[in-house]
Amino acid sequence: MTGYVDLHCHYVPGVDDGVRNVEESLGVLTGLAGLGWTTVVATPHIRTAMFENRAAPLREHFAAFEAAVAGRPGLPTLGLSAEHYCDDVFWDLFLRGEVLPYPGGHAALVEFHYEAWPRHIERRFFDMQMRGVRPVIAHPERYAGLAKSTDPLRPMLDGGALALLDLMSLVGRYGDRARRVAERMLDEGYYDAACTDTHRPEDVGHVARALLRLDALVGVDEARALLASNPAEILAGTYDP
Numbered sequence: 001m002t003g004y005v006d007l008h009c010h011y012v013p014g015v016d017d018g019v020r021n022v023e024e025s026l027g028v029l030t031g032l033a034g035l036g037w038t039t040v041v042a043t044p045h046i047r048t049a050m051f052e053n054r055a056a057p058l059r060e061h062f063a064a065f066e067a068a069v070a071g072r073p074g075l076p077t078l079g080l081s082a083e084h085y086c087d088d089v090f091w092d093l094f095l096r097g098e099v100l101p102y103p104g105g106h107a108a109l110v111e112f113h114y115e116a117w118p119r120h121i122e123r124r125f126f127d128m129q130m131r132g133v134r135p136v137i138a139h140p141e142r143y144a145g146l147a148k149s150t151d152p153l154r155p156m157l158d159g160g161a162l163a164l165l166d167l168m169s170l171v172g173r174y175g176d177r178a179r180r181v182a183e184r185m186l187d188e189g190y191y192d193a194a195c196t197d198t199h200r201p202e203d204v205g206h207v208a209r210a211l212l213r214l215d216a217l218v219g220v221d222e223a224r225a226l227l228a229s230n231p232a233e234i235l236a237g238t239y240d241p
């Protein structure tokens with residue numbers, strides 16, 4: 001299979017908890033290319049008090065990385081975005097145009113606290129969309145607020161946000177709860193796309209196992225939509241849930 005589009009991957013060296021050097025980055029990218037990914041968007045963390053990244057320096061790091069790997073065979077198409085932690089700092093940056101939406105500018109990856117369900121976030125998501133940027137929610141299956149039911153997520157999705165499955169959840173990489181919730185949400189049809197969230201070359205083996213699991217859970221056609229056509233349409237701004 002080929003033509004997969006990864007909307008969540010930590011392969012810019014040395015800027016967050018992802019790969020530490022160009023060698024590891026090449027391991028991630030060639031590994032994912034071997035599994036079928038033809039586009040992989042880098043999404044380094046922008047998270048206050050943890051990863052104090054900002055758009056302009058990240059663009060410089062990414063450009064330096066692109067220059068370092070230029071001409072290497074077997075790499076997917078690369079792009080830069082970010083995994084934005086939703087807090088007041090994010091909102092301030094967003095209003096100033098200092099965040100990193102996906103290439104094309106139609107959507108942006110967001111995450112929030114795993115244990116504390118965010119309040120009033122629908123309003124912010126609405127305001128994002130009024131400015132042409134659709135929120136893509138990273139790994140919803142990891143949030144404690146969805147452990148028993150997907151209902152708390154529904155107002156966000158009804159308001160136009162999208163849900164992005166972290167493939168490695170399917171093979172227990174984030175524990176039993178995340179695996180169970182991911183399977184339930186797949187069954188309920190809540191996911192719009194699936195990503196790798198790769199941090200290290202060693203993750204690629206888990207991603208490979210997760211692809212098999214995804215096929216078994218939803219079938220090849222739905223898996224292909226989650227891995228290829230839906231994320232491509234999200235980038236193009238043409239996706240209609």
Ligand SMILES: [Fe+2]
Binds near residue numbers: 008009010083138197
């Ligand atoms: Fe991530």
